Amino acid sequence: MSKGALTRRAILEHAFSLASQAGLEGLSIGRLARELELSKSGLFAHFQSKEALQLQVIEYAAENFTRHVALPTLRTERGEPRVRAVLENWLRWPDQSGAQGGCFFVAASVELDDRPGAPRDRLVELQREWIDFLARVAHGAVSAGHFRGDMDPEQFAYALYGTMLVTHQYRRLLGDPGAEQRARAALETLIRDAVAAPAAHP
Amino acid sequence: MSKGALTRRAILEHAFSLASQAGLEGLSIGRLARELELSKSGLFAHFQSKEALQLQVIEYAAENFTRHVALPTLRTERGEPRVRAVLENWLRWPDQSGAQGGCFFVAASVELDDRPGAPRDRLVELQREWIDFLARVAHGAVSAGHFRGDMDPEQFAYALYGTMLVTHQYRRLLGDPGAEQRARAALETLIRDAVAAPAAHP
Numbered sequence: 001m002s003k004g005a006l007t008r009r010a011i012l013e014h015a016f017s018l019a020s021q022a023g024l025e026g027l028s029i030g031r032l033a034r035e036l037e038l039s040k041s042g043l044f045a046h047f048q049s050k051e052a053l054q055l056q057v058i059e060y061a062a063e064n065f066t067r068h069v070a071l072p073t074l075r076t077e078r079g080e081p082r083v084r085a086v087l088e089n090w091l092r093w094p095d096q097s098g099a100q101g102g103c104f105f106v107a108a109s110v111e112l113d114d115r116p117g118a119p120r121d122r123l124v125e126l127q128r129e130w131i132d133f134l135a136r137v138a139h140g141a142v143s144a145g146h147f148r149g150d151m152d153p154e155q156f157a158y159a160l161y162g163t164m165l166v167t168h169q170y171r172r173l174l175g176d177p178g179a180e181q182r183a184r185a186a187l188e189t190l191i192r193d194a195v196a197a198p199a200a201h202p
Numbered sequence: 203m204s205k206g207a208l209t210r211r212a213i214l215e216h217a218f219s220l221a222s223q224a225g226l227e228g229l230s231i232g233r234l235a236r237e238l239e240l241s242k243s244g245l246f247a248h249f250q251s252k253e254a255l256q257l258q259v260i261e262y263a264a265e266n267f268t269r270h271v272a273l274p275t276l277r278t279e280r281g282e283p284r285v286r287a288v289l290e291n292w293l294r295w296p297d298q299s300g301a302q303g304g305c306f307f308v309a310a311s312v313e314l315d316d317r318p319g320a321p322r323d324r325l326v327e328l329q330r331e332w333i334d335f336l337a338r339v340a341h342g343a344v345s346a347g348h349f350r351g352d353m354d355p356e357q358f359a360y361a362l363y364g365t366m367l368v369t370h371q372y373r374r375l376l377g378d379p380g381a382e383q384r385a386r387a388a389l390e391t392l393i394r395d396a397v398a399a400p401a402a403h404p
Contacts, residue, residue, distance in 0.1 A: 021316050101316050110312045113374040114223050114303050124375060158384045159391065162368030166360055169367065172315040173326060182360045189361065189395045 008046050011036060012060040013098060015053065019061075021101030023111045024054045024119060054119045061097075061104045062126050068096045070133060079144030080191065082137050087187050090164055091180055094171075102172045106165065131157050138194070147194040159190050210248050213238060214262040215300060217255065221263075223303030225313045226256045226321060256321045263299075263306045264328050270298045272335060281346030282393065284339050289389050292366055293382055296373075304374040308367065333359050340396070349396040361392050 001009070014036055015027050029050065033040045047053035069089045076085040094103065101107065105127070112120040134157035141147040163186040170179035203211070216238055217229050231252065235242045249255035271291045278287040296305065303309065307329070314322040336359035343349040365388040372381035 102312065107312050109371060109375045110304065110309050127371075127376060152387075155384060155387050158368055158372070159365070159388050161371070162364035162366075162388065163361070164364075165367035165371065166364030169311060169329075169363070170360070173311045174329060182357060185354075185357050186361050186364065189391065193391045193394065 004046075007038070007042075011038070011043065011046060012056060015057045016060050016064065016104060017098055017100045019057055019101075020097075020099035020104040020107060023107055024057065025111060027053060027057065029053065051118060055122060058108065058119060058122050058126070061108075064097050065093065065105070065130075069093050070130075073137065078140040080141050080146040083141050083146075083191065084187065086134065086137050087160070087163070087183060091167070091183060103168050106168055131161065134160055141194065147191075148196070151194040156190060156194060160187070163187060163190075206248075209240070209244075213240070213245065213248060214258060217259045218262050218266065218306060219300055219302045221259055221303075222299075222301035222306040222309060225309055226259065227313060229255060229259065231255065253320060257324060260310065260321060260324050260328070263310075266299050267295065267307070267332075271295050272332075275339065280342040282343050282348040285343050285348075285393065286389065288336065288339050289362070289365070289385060293369070293385060305370050308370055333363065336362055343396065349393075350398070353396040358392060358396060362389070365389060365392075 011032060015032055018032070018035075019027055027050070029040055029043050029047065032038075032053075033043045036043075047056060069086070072089050073082060073086045076082045097104070105123075108119075108123055109127070112123055131154075135153040138147065138151070138153035138156035138160075142149055142151060142153070163183050167179045167183040170176040170182065176182075213234060217234055220234070220237075221229055229252070231242055231245045231249065234240075234255075235245045238245075249258060271288070271294075274291050275284060275288045278284045299306070307325075310321075310325055311329070314325055333356075337355040340349065340353070340355035340358035340362075344351055344353060344355070365385050369381045369385040372378040372384065378384075
């Protein structure tokens with residue numbers, strides 16, 4: 001990496017961590033320059049505007065998530081093992097991401113849902129990609145013969161996403177040490193439902 | 203209601219709606235005074251500090267939620283009907299609450315999870331009360347003989363809460379018109395799991 005690329009990387013790492021706590025609107029170029037001991041003009045050379053900075057922080061977050069959650073999941077056996085792996089890798093993300101606050105994507109979603117613009121558009125695109133990924137993992141369990149053929153992978157993705165959102169809430173806001181076990185139990189309910197023949201549940 | 207009480211009520215209604223969009227930190231006494239055409243000193247007479255205002259907005263939100271979601275739920279038949287009613291009443295809350303943004307509690311949770319203080323403490327207390335309410339509704343379905351005796355009401359509350367969090371995400375961020383149907387389908391999965399004898403799911 002060139003010195004410029006290293007500096008850019010360091011800025012994004014710090015900005016990502018800050019945004020997980022103070023939100024994307026909390027990312028001022030002045031604050032970043034101060035905390036990283038860089039000149040404001042140096043920061044402007046990397047990010048021409050606050051929106052450009054926000055967009056690149058979103059990309060950084062997406063790459064971080066892909067590296068720590070999506071890729072390790074794809075390296076596991078397709079089917080039910082991969083369904084379990086996605087939850088485990090996702091649960092570990094807060095510790096691995098380098099963020100000091102809660103989940104970057106949860107914070108960004110609440111912040112941007114009312115605010116049209118390029119950052120919101122990109123966030124929506126990334127969320128849809130992730131939901132598609134989850135649905136494909138569930139569909140893979142159908143192909144592997146682990147889930148019944150008429151289960152709904154999109155519904156599974158929705159429910160798994162909900163499990164992670166409430167786990168975030170129990171962990172971050174309520175400080176519940178049992179949140180991860182609840183997440184695993186919730187996944188078992190979803191798996192049982194995806195495995196069982198519908199006739200077994202009148 | 204006295205004139206003072208009416209004014210106070212109008213301030214809280216407006217502040218609650220604003221906070222659902224701009225967050226509790228977005229609630230400045232100056233902004234509220236301007237938008238409500240009141241004097242800043244008049245506002246200070248009602249709320250001595252920003253924190254006092256935030257705390258009273260949290261109380262307002264809780265009363266609003268109780269009126270529109272919890273109380274109508276308690277007026278339905280105990281057991282499975284009440285479990286379904288809690289979801290339906292909760293799904294309707296955004297339209298009934300008068301908030302212009304997303305869910306007040308989702309926004310406040312993300313905002314306050316990193317910020318110790320009286321508003322966070324009160325929010326945590328309210329969230330725990332709501333989770334207890336959900337668990338009692340599930341337990342009521344056990345008492346009514348609708349759910350099996352060894353189902354876990356706390357786990358049910360957790361999963362139902364997750365369903366609502368992801369529904370909020372699909373509605374607000376993704377603009378998905380099918381979010382409510384997904385929420386209902388997710389609840390049916392939870393109910394099937396709570397009804398079925400564990401032996402039926404090896």
